[in-house]
Amino acid sequence: MAINYLNPLFEVVRNPDRCIKCRVCERQCANEVHHYDPDLDRMVADETSCVDCQRCVTLCPTRALKIRPNENQFRENGNWSQQIMDEVYKQAGSGGVLLSAMGNPREYPVYWDKILLNASQVTNPPIDPLREPMETKTFLGKKDQSIHYDENGKAVYEKNPYLELDVPIMFSAMSFGSISKNAHETLARAAQELGTYYNTGEGGLHKDFYKYGANTICQVASGRFGVFKEYLDTGAAIEIKMGQGAKPGIGGHLPGMKINEEISKTRMIPKGTDAISPAPHHDIYSIEDLRQLVLSLKEATNWEKPVIVKIAAVHNVAAIASGIARSGADIIAIDGYRGGTGAAPTRIRDNVGIPIELALASVDQRLRDEGIRNNISVVVGGSVRCSADVVKAVALGADAVYIATAALLAMGCHLCRSCNTGKCNWGIATQRADLVKRLNPDIAYKRLVNLVHAWDHEIKEMMGGMGINSIESLRGNRLMLRGIGLTQKELDILGIMHAGE
Amino acid sequence: MIIDAKNMQYAELNKMVRDSEEDKFTLDNVLGQRYIGAGLPEGKEILINGTPGNALGAYLNGAKISVHGNAQDATGDTMNDGAIIIHGNSGDTTGYAMRSGEIYVQGNAGYRVGIHMKSYQDLFPTIVIGGKVGDFLGEYQAGGIIVVLGIGVEGCPVGHFCGTGMHGGEMFIRSDVMPKGLPVQVCCTVATQEEKESIRHYVERFVKHFGNNADELLSSNFFKLTPNSASPYKQLYVNNL
Structure with missing residues (x-):
């Protein structure tokens, strides 16, 4: 032997x-x-x-x-x-090929931890969020740049489709397949209670969850699994997945052994066959082609739903984002290289992509420089770990954030990074019935609601400290940020000054 | 309802069709308008005279579309049900990720026809092409059936890399010459009489739409392409916890 x-x-x-x-x-x-x-x-x-x-x-x-x-x-x-x-x-x-799960665990710099927030002292006094109204409501979508008038001189409001979030936090895409049905139910119910959105991932939507449609973002990926008219009509928004932070440049592959009866139903493929999402959408080779997919989805849903385009943070992310802002999409979601996954080749996960902090700063700056920042909302994910990360992301220019790893932790995940084995003892990243039932959605969704409520309170505390009572005034407000222990180049990319400056 | 689409923008044209309570539409002078019939349900019928633009019948949900002219790229993208009959040629990625329904093309079709086509329970997609197709026919095919009749074509009517990543479904190619450069995921055999009979239904429907003789077509040599494995990528990974 x-x-x-x-x-x-x-x-x-x-x-x-x-x-x-x-x-x-x-x-x-x-x-x-x-x-x-x-x-x-x-x-x-x-x-x-x-x-x-x-x-x-x-x-x-x-x-x-x-x-x-x-x-x-x-x-x-x-x-x-x-x-x-x-x-x-x-x-x-x-x-x-080495296969791993969850986000990049290597010790790369975490820029969130090298950014410090401001607070008011003496002048422009801090605001007490327990006493004063504080606003964290967020709208995602195109913002009109000009006002139009009808022949009587009355303003005409063209309504672009938008998403309304009570908190600037959404749950990012995790497919039914990569996570269990109970985990999906947990996300859906929490999103509904919180007045925000969760994301189906590319695995379609289980019939039991159509009732949460008003809080659901339906994903369309290269494999088009589970994508049909009713699915598109059910969600509040449609997300085109071009890439994922944990594995930029490669597709998804759910092995046939994980395609059980229920998953086969939502993906609309036979039991036991591999679900392969090719790396590219084979009909998208340019921004013009992307525009075609965006507009075809809008046509199919009567122009009622905002379309999100999700990409991984890669070297040319600012130029790509600029293209997406002109593609007819309403929202761009950018996923940093620390983003989680149910399975990714280790070498890709650990070596491809860039930190979301740098990607966000350069995208926001590029869109502003080109005068198209209001064409599109920017959502970032890829290891947003706490409320301070959310505040820093918003101040760097994000309209909202996507969280997923933190949401799984709230359900009981301990980050053992073995989702790909399908034997998750916490009932999250598994389809084995005996394991799935260990996750009780009744309890788990409350934990998730608790987490986001707590973060929302903290966001308000931090905003209040800066003398800001509306998250809109924090958005892109980089004067509220200072770097610590960063090089001039890093500060330049982040568009912030060093602490003490 | 008859609509003269001359100089009409696609959004306006498609809105007229979508908002109308009528079931039958004739669109004249169509020239490049995209997304015609996107997501349209069963019971609706569109007759197009002219050249529709890209993504004709995307997410089609049961409606029937006939085109008297050529169709462009991404016809029937993610089509869920219904029929698209093209009395002409069709462009690239015809039937991308199609799940059910049928696409019949009288002439030729472009690259990546039927890519990622899949079937599920009673949903079963069909693509029948009268002439020839470009490279990557049936790439990642996971279900359904693709028939290429190669009528009037010299040599093999399909391009290179046919069936790359195929893991379900079947292709039938009417040809005396085997397709070139087949990938390892594909198993290619000469179709038996019995196997040819299994596609008679589709060939007869083709003949019904566009003419020709089903018996004569079926008497020729066909190659049948099937996947070598339902999970072609399984052996590639090793868990690294």
Whole structure:
């Protein structure tokens, strides 16, 4: 038998004084790490398949468990890290492309953490959000640039289709397939209660969720899965997916083994066949072609719905955004390189794309320079982790943000980054019925609502501190931002001054 | 309802069709107006005289469209049901991601015809092309049937890279010469008599629309293309947690 060169990544530490052999850990672990050994009369663990999802730790009634990184180490090497060596072993053993999940975990700079916010002192006093009205309502869509009058001199308002958000936060695209039905229900109900929107992803929409249509963004991707008239009519907006931050330049691929009865229904493909979304839309090779798809969707929905075009943040993002702003789209969504995914080739996830902070700043500036900023709203995602990130994004020019990883965390995700295995112990990134039922939408949607309400309060606190009572006055207000520990080039791209300036 | 589309913008033309309660429309002097019939439901019928623009019948939802002239690119994009009959040629990506219904083209069609076509339960799409097609016919095909009759064509009536990424459905190509440069995802055999009979229905419908002789067409040699695997990309990955 060939030697297995791979060591377990983690070590299961069980405190025998605390363990009562209740076997909860065994029942809870879809990776089958724990089992009871009757001869020894104790619980034992096979760590090779542990992913450190913390399910057993969280549910252990006596707190007898800990998962730690495996202390066993290859010989230290500043160049050849143990992870890189492991990856070589995996590929040498299989010949396969490395596949990972969730956002880029590598230690690239997080620009949000190098930006500081302003506050008012003495002059232009701060506003107390508990006492004064504060506005975080946001409208997404084209803004009219000029006023038209009829023959009687009355102003005529041309109504462009728009989205109305009670908070400047939406849930970004996660398909039914990549996440469970209960997870989708959680997002839909939270979006409805919060007065915002969730996004179907490219997997179509389950019939049970049509009732949340007024809070649903329906995605259209290159594979066109589940796209038909009723689907387009149901949503509040249509999003054309051109790219995704976690895997710019490549398409999606849901393996046939994950296409069960329910997913087959929403994607409208037979059970067990692969769902392949090619990297490009094969009818889009130019901005003119994109315009054709945008307008065809508008025609098909009687010009009633705003169309979003979602792209990954890549090197030429500003020029691309400028094209999209002229394509007839109402909203552009930009996804940074830290954005999550249910599965992406490791090398793509970790090496392709640029940080959303820099992409946002350059897009906003470019659209302003060209006088077309009001043609389109800008939504950003790709690791917006907290309310301060939202405030900084808005001040850099975003109209709203997309969150997804944070929303999954609210449901119980512990970022073990193994969504691609389909064995999510938290019932989120899985289609196994026994695992899916672990996520209770009744509880989870309230947690998600709590999270966004808390962020909304914090956003208002920060705005109040700056003496701003409407998020509209914060939008693109880069004077409220200062950089810390950034080079002049970085400051120039972000369009902000250094702290102390 | 008869509409003279001369010098009319597409939005105005399409709105007239969409808002009308009538079921039958004749559009005369059509010249490049896009998105005609987009998302139109069952029961509606459009007869087009002229040359419709791109994305004719996109998301078509049961309506019937006949074109007396040539169609342009993206005809029947993401079509869900209905029929598009073209008495002429059709452009690139005809039937992109089509899920059901039928597209019949009397003449030739462009590149990437039937790309990502898929079937589901009783939804089953059909494309029949009378003449020849360009490269990448049936790329990523996941379901449904594509028939290329190659009437009056010398040599093979399909271009290169036919069926790249194919993982479902069938293609029938009337030709004495096997398509060139077939990718590994495709299995190509000479169609048996029985297999040819399975497409008789489609050939007869073609003949009904455009004339010709079904028996004669079916007596020729056909190549049948099917996918080698329902999940052609499975073996490519290794989990890296």
